[in-house]
Amino acid sequence: MIFGKDKTNYQAFDTVLRMIHVKILLASPNFHQPRGNTVTVQRIADSLAKLTIDTEIISTTEKEWTSLPEADLVHGFHAYHFYKFMQSLDKKPEPYIVTITGTDLNHDLFDENKREDVFASLRGAAAIHVFDDKAKSVITNELPDVEDKVFTIAQGNSDFPEEIPPVEKEENSFLFVLPAGIRKIKNVPAAIQMMENLHEKFPTVRLWLVGPIIEEEEGKTVQELVRQHDWIQYLGQVPHSTMGSIYQRADVVINTSHSEGQPSALIEAMGYGIPVLVSNNPGNQSIVTHQKTGFVYSSPNEFLDYSEQIINNNEIKQKIGQQAKQYIIEHHSNTYEANAFVTIYKNIMK
Structure with missing residues (x-):
């Protein structure tokens, strides 16, 4: 199923979805560094909050974890990092969803030292999220047995406040x-x-x-x-x-x-x-x-x-x-x- 491209995909949404009272744990690598994953995860958390969904964000690479905060579902970002993170836990989250970001799709999936860990991460997931259909094709070509649980959801856009830039553009440049x-x-x-x-x-x-x-x-x-x-x-x-x-x-x-x-x-x-x-x-x-x-x-x-x-x-x-x-x-x-x-x-x- 493709989300984020056709408004008709959302006609089935009703107020019941907005009234689900659950907590989602978003687990991202390097969350406290200003990277693309950080922007994506924070935007998703902010958007989910508008739908009355509680979230908590943790970084999977900046401290040692043995147990997770309480949550109804864990959503991991970056298949390889999330798999290595799960190995440090006393109890693996079940169920979990994983988002394929960029490096894991383009590099880790084809790195002989990381490939099997990426496969294990994807096989264990209840759902796999990719940003576009080309990414879905790459995943299903490499790992056909996960095809039925791969979902394409295009990234949303961020909202920005009015702020003064750190420097001003030169005149006539x-x-x-x-x-x-x-x-x-x-x-x-x-x-x-x-x-x-x-x-x-x-x-x-x-x-x-x-x-x-x-x-x-x-x-x-x-x-x-x-x-x-x-x-x-x-x-x-x-x-x-x-x-x-x-x-x-x-x-x-x-x-x-x-x-x-x-x-x-x-x-x-x-x-x-x-x-x-x-x-x-x-x-x-x-x-x-x-x-x-x-x-x-x-x-x-x-x-x-x-x-x-x-x-x-x-x-x-x-x-x-x-x-x-x-x-x-x-x-x-x-x-x-x-x-x-x-x-x-x-x-x-x-």
Whole structure:
């Protein structure tokens, strides 16, 4: 079943769903670090609260656990980390649902040292949540016996308060924003190199990098590159609530990752009508349709070509941005997302 794409999927929801009084334990890796999983889990918790569902969030990687807080159902995020977390418990949660995020789908599933743990995590789950149908195909191709319990629920969008950004956009500049934790998989040095070539041709171009340093060596590399260019600013870690003010000042939001799950930052930026320029990987493509809701590049030359199109043609910039915004409204409602989870929770707990 697909949730989050068609409003008719929700016509069966009624007030009974909203009156379920249960507690869901959301278990996420690295929850206290500002990563994509953290944004996703907090958004789901906030949306469930609006449906009178109690939640508690715990981090599965930042302390030792032997027992869990009381809850009616445990919802784990990241199949591999959640499985390793369960091994530390005196009693494994039963039942549980697991969400496939990104690294577990694109890397751990095919890592000979982690693959069997991912399989065990999925086989033990009462339901498996993926963000898009391509992810579902990957899972069912690798593990056909779990096909009947895999559900596709598209990510919802975040709501942001009105806040002042940490820095202001320079007057008469054209601003690219890259929201990403600094680690190798995010490919930030390559982004800077491509932006260097773009800046040579368009000196008004500016780049903001937004996100914490997650891998120390990669952080040193990125910071050294930033020091070499006065048109690049590394804003570092900012509160997630501030991101709305950053998107509002961006002309383009970029994603240069080698692989992704379904990046919440792109959903957020597109929700503001900002055109996005993203690397060609399945996670990005689950949101961005080339030249319709954004631009998808496969080489540095394509990155430069599409950047020039956006810079030189305001009509294209506005059209792509508005189509992106409409797509997010129609396919990534956090209300639909929460209702879909409630339906799955209810079915598991019958």
